[in-house]
Amino acid sequence: MIKKHGSAIWNGTIKGGSGMVSTESGALDKQPYGFKQRFEGEPGTNPEELAGAAHAACFSMALSLQLEQAGMEAEEISTKATVSMDKVEDGFEIMSIHLDLTAKIPDVEEAKFKEAAENAKAGCPMSKLFKGAEITLDAKLA
Numbered sequence: 001m002i003k004k005h006g007s008a009i010w011n012g013t014i015k016g017g018s019g020m021v022s023t024e025s026g027a028l029d030k031q032p033y034g035f036k037q038r039f040e041g042e043p044g045t046n047p048e049e050l051a052g053a054a055h056a057a058c059f060s061m062a063l064s065l066q067l068e069q070a071g072m073e074a075e076e077i078s079t080k081a082t083v084s085m086d087k088v089e090d091g092f093e094i095m096s097i098h099l100d101l102t103a104k105i106p107d108v109e110e111a112k113f114k115e116a117a118e119n120a121k122a123g124c125p126m127s128k129l130f131k132g133a134e135i136t137l138d139a140k141l142a
Contacts, residue, residue, distance in 0.1 A: 006050075008033075021045065048094065052081040055126040059099055062124035066116035067105065075104040076142070096134040104142045114139055 006028070010019040020030040028045075037044035056079040063077055080100040085092050101117060117139040121127055127135055 021050070048083040048085055051094070051126075051130075052083040052097070055083070055097055055124075055130065056081040056099070058124045058126035059101075059120055062127075063101070063103070063117060063120035066120045066123075067113075070112055070116055072105055072108055072112065072116070075106065078102045094130065094133050096136065097130055099135065099137045101137065101139045102142050103139070108141065110141060113141060 005024045006021065008019055008021045011017050015035045018032060018034040021033055022029050031045050033045050036042035038046035060077045060079045064074060067074055082098045083094055084096045086095045099121060105113060117137060121135060121137050
């Protein structure tokens with residue numbers, strides 16, 4: 001079993017308070033976050049942005065594996081994950097995540113590329129974590 005951890009500290013009220021988020025690796029070390037970053041577009045990080053980055057990274061690695069298993073190797077895989085959170089009856093919920101993928105792969109058949117991308121979308125651990133959300137994918141070759 002592989003275990004990784006992230007941590008957060010929050011002080012104060014939801015609107016007036018602030019927090020810090022950190023990762024085990026130190027990639028994030030007491031990165032500030034708060035209500036304005038999350039709900040009002042103020043610069044800084046927020047949980048949805050971090051989830052999107054994690055999903056994009058996981059999907060990109062999963063695609064690399066799928067391509068390798070199909071006899072292909074990408075020069076570059078670039079993925080952007082857009083996490084959409086909506087207000088629902090009992091608060092907020094992540095309803096959908098859209099993956100925008102552009103890959104540079106020499107001598108590739110587009111059908112094999114699309115198949116590998118769909119397999120990566122279905123099989124990546126972050127996609128499985130978000131299985132309650134609709135996950136969509138636009139995959140194109142550069």
